[in-house]
Every structure is written in structure tokens, then in C-alpha cells.
Amino acid sequence: MLRPIITLLCLTLMLCTAAGPAGATRIKDIARLQGVRSNQLVGYGLVVGLNGSGDSDSTAFTVRSLVNMMERLGVTVDVNDVKVDNVAAVIVTAELPAFSKTGSTIDVLVSSIGDADSLVGGSLLMTPLKGADGKIYAVAQGPLAVGALAFGGKAATVQKNHPTVGRIPGGALVEREVPFRLTPGAELHYQLTNPDFTTVTRMAQAINKHFQKTLARAEDSGSLKITIPEDQQNEPIHFIADLESLNIRPDSMARIVVNEKTGTIVMGEDVRIATVAVSHGNLNLIISENDQVSQPLPFSEGETVVVPDTSMEVSEDNGNLVVMEMGVSIGDVARALNAIGATPRDLxxxxxxxxxxxALHAELVVL
Incomplete structure (x- = not known):
């Protein structure tokens, strides 16, 4: 009887240990190794196979690009005879991840730069993608996945999503690698995605506690220097994998982000307000107008006239005065504001x- 109970307690302890502390996040999700970064690529190309939704003849660079491409393929054409309504000039962009090897594939984004109506059904021709140094690092080609539609005539049009931008998953082949490798050394430098003194201090404490050595030291709010143990300096990969799997609880500033265009409000859990009274009321003005017909009596030689009848009604909702005490939490703030019937715009x-x-002890960010 005692053995099943002990087994159950052990399993419960293992699950609690595996789950980690509440709100914990891996180091790899909030910090990155200095030097390990992606690189942006860009190129100019042509999308063909469009069903009359490509660039118009007035887009001169599309016509010239198509003529140059045909000449490189050994076909001589006259510029005046070229119709480009099935072709669109595009800009192709992509991100080359760190440690990408030759022959691997990356996703590309294709965006129209002419007056094309839609890229649906088109295929991107071979497009070299260059980095900031002007060198070619990848080549893109393939059919587009647009996920939109646009149809119409002279009087009306129907459009869903954005038809002049598409993606090609795995549409570019890496042709050149970015030279970077983890050289054997004694130190690693990590950069926090969101610099914070509390978070970087917790990171250093968690690393030193896990390895039972003073290996990590915070340089400032956004960077951490870590000394690699001597027995792992020749192969730092295992040390980095063990390091980045550690869980810590990141901290952040109390912040409220509002978007007046969409009425979106996002509040952090540490938002606090001082004692304040909030009153909310709406004034509604309703004006209606109805036409009344004045009909004269028979044989009175009068005229039938239309007399407007205007009515106006003014109503004001009761103003609720809500007092929020000092140091209330975000849940209390939400309940108090919902109690007075505040809409997102009112909030x-x-x-x-x-x-x-x-009275607001938080940063207010208005987008």
C-alpha cells in the first residue's frame, strides 16, 4: 500500500520539476549569441503567367526587362511589339538565417512594383538575391502562393486580402554561405532582446547556480558575458545547448499599449494606478424628420403642400463614478472600467x- 503512494509522489515531484517555475522562459527565447544573426537579401525579377493582370504598357521598366530577358535567351524582339499584361516586375526579398549551408532553401517574399492588378497564378523567373555587399547569396524561382483574389470590371471590383504580394515557401536556393563559425575560445557574449537590469541579473544567477561556478557576469542591462569552462572550450556547442535551455523569469516595465486606429488595448500585469475616481457618461442626440402632407378642403382653391415635422430627443446616460484604490492590479482595473460600461475607444x-x-504608474504607448 505504501509503495503506490511513494511512486505517485515521485511522479508528481518529477512533473513539477519539469514544468519549471511559473512564468519561466528559456534563455534562448529572450537572448541571442552575439554574432549569430540573419542577413537580408533583395533582388529584382519578373513574374510571368498572369491572366491579364500584369503591368500595363506604360510601365517602361517592365517592358525593357522583358526584352532584355528574351535577348539573353537568344530571342530578338522589338520593344514596340511587346505586350506585358501577363508579366509583372517585382522586388524579391528574403532573410538568410545564420549557419545556412549551400543547397538549403529559404522562403521569399515577392512584391509588385509596377501597376499590376494581381499576382495570382504567376511564376517567378530565376532571380538572383544579393546581400548588402552586392554579392549573390541565393537564387529564387517558382510559383507564387498569393492567398488573395481581385476581379472586376469598369463599374465594380471585388478584392480579398492583398493580391499584389505573394510568397514562395522554400523558393530560393542558397548559393553562398555567410562565413561564420564558433571558434574555440574562453568567452561568450549574449544580448537580450529586451534589455532589462532585473532580467540580466536573473540570467547570471541562474547560470552560475546551474554550473555551480561563477561563469556569468552582467555587463549592462542588455549584455551578458559568460566564461566557458576549461574542459568545454574546445567544443562549446554542448555548453551553449545546456546554457540556452535554462529557465528564468524575465522582467519588464509596466506598460499599456493602445492603438487608436483599431481600438486595441494591451496591458501588462504590473500596471498599477493610484487612488483615482473615473466618471463615464454618454450624451445622445437623436434628430428625426418626417414629412406631413397638408391637403386643402374641396373647392377651397388651396394648394397641397408638404410640411416637415422635426422632432428632437436628447438623452444622457447616468454618469457612474468609480473609485479605484491605490495599487490595484490589472484585473481590478479591467473590472472597474467594465463596470462603468467603457468601450475600447473610451478606455x-x-x-x-x-x-x-x-495616477498611472506605467508607460502609456499610443500607436
């Missing part, structure tokens, strides 16, 4: 007013 104005009153 934005309320937060701006609380910030102006000096």
Missing part, C-alpha cells in the same frame, strides 16, 4: 486622462 481616453492626472 483609451480614460487611460490618457489617468496618465495626465499622474
Amino acid at each position: 483609451i481616453a480614460i487611460f490618457q486622462a489617468i496618465k495626465a492626472a499622474g
Whole structure:
């Protein structure tokens, strides 16, 4: 009877240990090794096979590009005889990840730069992709996945999503590698995605506690220097993998982000406000107009006239005054503002007013 209970307790302890502390995040998700980064690529190309939705004849660079391509393929054409409504000039962009090897594939984004109506059904011709140094690192080609549609005539059009931008998953082959390798050494430098003194301190403490040595030292709020143990300096890969799997609880500033265009509000859990009273009320003005017909009596030689009848109604909702105490949490703030019937648009104005009153202990970011 005792053995099943002990087994159950051991399994519970293992699950709790594996889950890690609440709100914990791996180091690899909030920091990156200095020097390990992606590189942006760009190229100019042509998309062919469009069903009359390509660039118009007035797009001179598309016509010239098509003529030059045909001449490179051994076909001589006259510029005046070229119609490009099935062809579109595009800019192709991609990101070359770190440690990408020759022959691997990467995704590309294709964007129209002419007056094409849609890239649906098109195929990208061979397009070299260059880096900032002007060298070719990849070559893209293949059919586009647009995920949109656009149809119409002279009087009406129907459009869904954005038809002049498409993607080609795995559409580019890497032809040149970016020279980078982890050289044997004694130190590693990590950079935090969101610099914070508390987070970088917790990282250093977690690393030193795990390896039971003083290996990590915070240089500032955004960088951490780590000394590789002597027995792992020749092969730092295993040390980095063990290091980046450690869990810590990142910290951040209290922040409220509002987007007035969409009415979106995002609030962090550490948002606090001082004691403040918030009142909310709406003034509604309703004006309606109905036409009344005035009909004269028979044989009175009068005229039938239309007399407008205008009515106006003014109503104002009851203003609810809600008092929020000092240091309330984000849940209390949400419940209090919902109690007065505030819409997302109203919440934005309320937060701006609380910030102006000096009662909001958080950063207010307006997009």
C-alpha cells in the first residue's frame, strides 16, 4: 500500500520539476549569441503567367526587362511589339538565417512594383538575391502562393486580402554561405532582446547556480558575458545547448499599449494606478424628420403642400463614478472600467486622462 503512494509522489515531484517555475522562459527565447544573426537579401525579377493582370504598357521598366530577358535567351524582339499584361516586375526579398549551408532553401517574399492588378497564378523567373555587399547569396524561382483574389470590371471590383504580394515557401536556393563559425575560445557574449537590469541579473544567477561556478557576469542591462569552462572550450556547442535551455523569469516595465486606429488595448500585469475616481457618461442626440402632407378642403382653391415635422430627443446616460484604490492590479482595473460600461475607444481616453492626472504608474504607448 505504501509503495503506490511513494511512486505517485515521485511522479508528481518529477512533473513539477519539469514544468519549471511559473512564468519561466528559456534563455534562448529572450537572448541571442552575439554574432549569430540573419542577413537580408533583395533582388529584382519578373513574374510571368498572369491572366491579364500584369503591368500595363506604360510601365517602361517592365517592358525593357522583358526584352532584355528574351535577348539573353537568344530571342530578338522589338520593344514596340511587346505586350506585358501577363508579366509583372517585382522586388524579391528574403532573410538568410545564420549557419545556412549551400543547397538549403529559404522562403521569399515577392512584391509588385509596377501597376499590376494581381499576382495570382504567376511564376517567378530565376532571380538572383544579393546581400548588402552586392554579392549573390541565393537564387529564387517558382510559383507564387498569393492567398488573395481581385476581379472586376469598369463599374465594380471585388478584392480579398492583398493580391499584389505573394510568397514562395522554400523558393530560393542558397548559393553562398555567410562565413561564420564558433571558434574555440574562453568567452561568450549574449544580448537580450529586451534589455532589462532585473532580467540580466536573473540570467547570471541562474547560470552560475546551474554550473555551480561563477561563469556569468552582467555587463549592462542588455549584455551578458559568460566564461566557458576549461574542459568545454574546445567544443562549446554542448555548453551553449545546456546554457540556452535554462529557465528564468524575465522582467519588464509596466506598460499599456493602445492603438487608436483599431481600438486595441494591451496591458501588462504590473500596471498599477493610484487612488483615482473615473466618471463615464454618454450624451445622445437623436434628430428625426418626417414629412406631413397638408391637403386643402374641396373647392377651397388651396394648394397641397408638404410640411416637415422635426422632432428632437436628447438623452444622457447616468454618469457612474468609480473609485479605484491605490495599487490595484490589472484585473481590478479591467473590472472597474467594465463596470462603468467603457468601450475600447473610451478606455483609451480614460487611460490618457489617468496618465495626465499622474495616477498611472506605467508607460502609456499610443500607436
